[in-house]
């Protein structure tokens with residue numbers, strides 16, 4: 001089976017590794033599997049984090065700081081810079097891929113045990129654990145996005161067939177070829193056919209366009225963020241409590257946490273604010289953005305925030321308008337399947353985008369492997385050329401079960417994030433006080449938060465991919481049997 005993965009980000013690279021691990025070997029006369037990733041951005045030789053300044057000395061005079069650069073802002077979130085936190089459910093999937101991969105990701109990040117919520121007025125409101133209660137040591141790991149991507153890419157390239165698997169070419173269009181199979185057209189005019197094309201190409205996915213045309217365009221959330229990295233001794237709450245600190249104010253939000261091991265002393269930070277006009281490359285000025293950042297947080301009481309904003313000078317390293325994908329009626333048909341942000345770009349507030357990519361990849365691999373195993377075991381291979389009806393039915397069934405299993409999961413996460421997002425915009429003094437009151441109350445009476453948002457361990461971290469896949473396949477097959485029974489009865 002030939003599978004083309006469009007996009008070599010977190011979803012694309014991890015899907016490749018899952019497929020390698022789970023796809024059954026095809027018996028003769030079926031041809032061996034061929035897996036390829038097409039990625040539009042060739043990696044630069046630099047390593048993460050991309051730009052950092054010093055916490056202890058203002059970077060404008062620091063020899064360590066790089067000159068300010070204008071970020072390559074596209075109307076998507078494909079900002080490779082910046083930091084992210086991989087939740088325990090995502091880390092668990094990495095461990096399942098390989099303990100070495102899990103270790104490598106952990107080694108370049110920082111294992112957080114608590115989320116700490118603060119108010120811009122300087123009050124510590126509450127804190128909650130962010131570890132998986134069922135898996136000792138499985139924490140929420142903060143890191144540079146580039147660092148995670150480099151580890152995943154390294155494992156793809158080091159895998160059995162890995163070298164040359166990631167090809168750096170931009171896909172311009174995806175459609176159906178004359179044979180009925182999906183085809184991928186590249187910017188350079190070349191065309192390639194596959195049995196299955198997986199869109200792991202982010203929120204502005206061309207594969208999604210192939211499946212839906214111009215429909216279901218991403219939605220700008222009237223929110224943008226800036227972020228970066230600063231070097232210097234880690235704040236006490238980060239180091240001692242192993243915490244990520246989230247501060248809410250009437251005019252925005254500020255977060256920080258360690259982006260690497262304690263010894264590296266690298267703090268990632270981000271500031272989110274309400275802006276109805278979509279920032280574009282044309283109206284982007286780093287000095288202006290830095291000035292606005294300082295103005296926005298000038299009165300915020302946390303000395304760590306003050307030190308960060310006075311240190312960043314002109315070197316904000318990532319700027320991102322927030323986009324989400326509207327709910328899709330399916331995640332692909334006709335041998336096109338969407339995963340990751342291409343299928344469901346979530347609000348950054350969810351803290352789950354990357355983990356959901358990893359769950360998608362494992363789910364897709366398990367379902368596809370189940371149906372391929374059926375084809376290989378149950379059909380008379382000598383009568384099948386290896387490319388006929390069975391393969392098509394396999395892919396159709398995979399797409400249906402994937403959607404049935406995964407869509408409710410990401411919808412639930414998105415709904416919870418929407419509630420949290422209300423506290424990140426311009427909410428004014430009254431809104432700020434109400435929010436602070438709630439957050440304080442959540443710390444004192446945790447069951448209220450659980451009532452509103454569900455238990456984080458149960459709701460987010462305990463999701464069992466294998467059990468959900470099993471249930472999804474059983475349900476699909478029961479429905480298929482019922483349908484064929486009804487059709488037979490109708491015919492009789």
Ligand SMILES: Cc1cc2nc3c(=O)[nH]c(=O)nc-3n(C[C@H](O)[C@H](O)[C@H](O)COP(=O)(O)OP(=O)(O)OC[C@H]3O[C@@H](n4cnc5c(N)ncnc54)[C@H](O)[C@@H]3O)c2cc1C
Nearest residue numbers: 007009010011040084085171201202340341348352353354
């Ligand atoms: C500000 C912000 C903060 C976030 N924080 C967190 C967090 O703390 N925790 C978390 O889990 N998630 C977080 N996320 C979400 C997370 O970053 C995304 O969910 C995740 O990166 C999506 O991965 P992906 O591989 O699906 O898409 P992307 O990361 O967008 O990757 C898509 C890839 O496809 C390539 N591509 C695109 N078009 C083409 C084409 N035409 N041809 C070939 N290649 C193409 C791109 O170059 C890119 O490499 C955050 C997101 C944002 C915006």
